[in-house]
Amino acid sequence: xxxxxxxxxxxxxxxxxxxxxxxYRAKSKQCxxxxxxxxxxxxxxxxxxxxxxxxxxxPAKYEKAKAQQQYQQQYQQYQNPYGRGYGQSSSGYSQxxxxxxxxxxxxxxxxxxxxxxxxxxxxxxxxxxxxxGPFGFxxxxxxxxxxxxxxxxxxxxxxxxxxxxxxxxxxxNNRQYQQAVNILNSIVSSQRNARWYYLSAIANGYxxxxxxxxxxxxxxxxxxxxxxxxxxxxxxxxxxxxxxxEESTTSYTSPLKRILPICGSxxxxxxxxxxxxxxxxxxxxxx
Amino acid sequence: xFGYVIANEIDLTEEERSRYRGFYCGLCRTLGERYGQLxxxxxxxxxxxxxxxxxxxxxxxxxxxxxxxxxxxxKKSSYIQNKFTDYCADLTVALTYYKCLDDWQDEKKPxxxxxxxxxxxxxxxxRDRRPRQCEVIDRCIAELSEIEGSGGSADEAAGCFGRLMxxxxxxxxxxxxEAMRAFGNCLGQFIYLLDAAVDLEEDKKRGEYxxxxxxxxxxxxxxxxxxxxxxxxxxxxFAKLPLVQDEHIMKSALFAGVWLKYAQKxxxxxKKEDMSDKEQANG
Numbered sequence: 001x002x003x004x005x006x007x008x009x010x011x012x013x014x015x016x017x018x019x020x021x022x023x024y025r026a027k028s029k030q031c032x033x034x035x036x037x038x039x040x041x042x043x044x045x046x047x048x049x050x051x052x053x054x055x056x057x058x059p060a061k062y063e064k065a066k067a068q069q070q071y072q073q074q075y076q077q078y079q080n081p082y083g084r085g086y087g088q089s090s091s092g093y094s095q096x097x098x099x100x101x102x103x104x105x106x107x108x109x110x111x112x113x114x115x116x117x118x119x120x121x122x123x124x125x126x127x128x129x130x131x132x133g134p135f136g137f138x139x140x141x142x143x144x145x146x147x148x149x150x151x152x153x154x155x156x157x158x159x160x161x162x163x164x165x166x167x168x169x170x171x172x173n174n175r176q177y178q179q180a181v182n183i184l185n186s187i188v189s190s191q192r193n194a195r196w197y198y199l200s201a202i203a204n205g206y207x208x209x210x211x212x213x214x215x216x217x218x219x220x221x222x223x224x225x226x227x228x229x230x231x232x233x234x235x236x237x238x239x240x241x242x243x244x245x246e247e248s249t250t251s252y253t254s255p256l257k258r259i260l261p262i263c264g265s266x267x268x269x270x271x272x273x274x275x276x277x278x279x280x281x282x283x284x285x286x287x
Numbered sequence: 288x289f290g291y292v293i294a295n296e297i298d299l300t301e302e303e304r305s306r307y308r309g310f311y312c313g314l315c316r317t318l319g320e321r322y323g324q325l326x327x328x329x330x331x332x333x334x335x336x337x338x339x340x341x342x343x344x345x346x347x348x349x350x351x352x353x354x355x356x357x358x359x360x361x362k363k364s365s366y367i368q369n370k371f372t373d374y375c376a377d378l379t380v381a382l383t384y385y386k387c388l389d390d391w392q393d394e395k396k397p398x399x400x401x402x403x404x405x406x407x408x409x410x411x412x413x414r415d416r417r418p419r420q421c422e423v424i425d426r427c428i429a430e431l432s433e434i435e436g437s438g439g440s441a442d443e444a445a446g447c448f449g450r451l452m453x454x455x456x457x458x459x460x461x462x463x464x465e466a467m468r469a470f471g472n473c474l475g476q477f478i479y480l481l482d483a484a485v486d487l488e489e490d491k492k493r494g495e496y497x498x499x500x501x502x503x504x505x506x507x508x509x510x511x512x513x514x515x516x517x518x519x520x521x522x523x524x525f526a527k528l529p530l531v532q533d534e535h536i537m538k539s540a541l542f543a544g545v546w547l548k549y550a551q552k553x554x555x556x557x558k559k560e561d562m563s564d565k566e567q568a569n570g
Contacts, residue, residue, distance in 0.1 A: 255543060
């Protein structure tokens with residue numbers, strides 16, 4: 001793991017996202033392997049730059065790796081009371097001013113298994129994807145796309161829940177979202193109450209089924225308008241739409257003029273596209 | 288199903304517009320150069336967007352020029368070409384070929400068969416060069432036909448098209464592949480469902496498959512809200528990529544341009560309703 005992404009990119013702490021991107025581009029131009037065909041370290045240098053960028057843009061992904069690394073180091077310390085040499089880099093346990101997020105560098109082979117997938121050279125770890133999950137929340141990183149809205153609580157079983165419902169709730173809590181969807185879908189329609197819709201909305205949302213998730217949470221709220229948890233889930237899902245719409249209307253001329261916040265009515269203004277179209281099944285000519 | 292990811296030219300500066308058209312013309316030119324005049328029929332804005340996005344991500348060398356083209360015989364247009372116009376020209380041929388075959392199977396339109404035959408040789412070249420993408424296009428088009436034919440759910444259908452787009456957005460399996468796949472997937476789902484929203488009334492009348500009808504989401508505001516979520520996801524991924532070159536052009540497409548066709552459709556609908564209201568009032 002890169003120990004100081006700011007140094008690698010040549011920027012100061014507190015750099016904005018735009019500055020981070022520009023710094024990446026500058027470094028990329030400098031170290032791209034194509035520009036240094038005779039340098040055997042070029043690929044590794046580029047990988048380091050990529051990883052530094054990733055650490056700054058997706059910090060949550062590295063929180064877990066850092067926690068794993070700390071755990072591993074504590075474990076090794078315990079195992080090896082005589083020497084603190086194992087599992088340490090030559091720079092030691094410096095609690096340097098890099099902040100907590102980036103862990104410590106480690107030159108021994110020990111911790112590679114833990115975060116081998118973070119070596120960076122093979123790309124973004126698929127364990128955490130983009131810390132982004134299918135619905136924009138997943139894996140504990142609830143901020144992508146959702147602004148500052150409060151993420152929904154994970155559902156807990158109630159006394160009145162059937163066995164199937166309990167199994168579905170457990171599957172959701174174990175992040176087996178498709179399984180949860182399947183279990184819920186096996187419940188007959190006569191037993192599909194507001195709670196069923198609420199649970200299905202969450203399961204489908206995390207499984208990546210956006211249309212179903214929205215349809216179901218709207219139904220749940222309709223059936224039980226006073227249920228705050230259902231409303232919270234709906235508002236959380238909607239927050240992604242709202243963040244998008246806001247940028248759409250403030251920074252750009254959206255052809256759909258919207259009324260914010262979403263209140264159920266859409267009024268229109270059609271802005272001309274100056275590239276001519278011949279509307280032939282989606283294919284265009286400049287004519 | 289294509290032609291949605293268009294830049295919103297109203298939001299662009301003169302220079303940006305010129306660059307945008309330059310990419311479009313560059314893609315058109317590459318198609319003509321490599322695959323002949325007829326291949327240009329498959330030219331889409333969506334793949335132009337992909338050229339711009341990949342060019343922004345990798346910043347390859349560009350070659351530019353100015354030339355009168357058959358479409359604009361009296362005016363010289365400037366064009367931009369790079370390794371991604373090559374890539375997207377290949378994808379254009381593959382998509383057109385597979386779509387023609389699919390249409391021929393479904394609707395038996397003879398023009399499709401003829402066009403597919405014309406493209407076949409070009410397509411075979413493309414398949415050798417881009418086997419991964421071609422395989423996924425082939426599979427997803429077939430799967431999608433099946434899902435639509437058997438009344439599959441909206442998310443199944445959208446997800447299938449999402450997987451198709453996802454693969455196109457991955458130029459090679461490198462550090463960015465996962466992010467590009469995720470982005471392509473969200474954008475693909477959005478495009479599929481937006482296209483279905485445009486066709487909703489027609490499909491209802493004709494009893495054709497429509498994912499929104501399957502889902503029971505038929506009110507305009509609910510459709511738009513769901514589509515907003517998909518674009519919200521896509522743009523959140525986009526925001527994390529190191530895209531500096533032509534960023535404003537791409538964002539104008541993602542935040543505004545993608546709605547142009549849908550807005551057009553809604554306006555037409557409102558006009559029709561106004562007219563029939565007037566007729567009722569007068570008659």
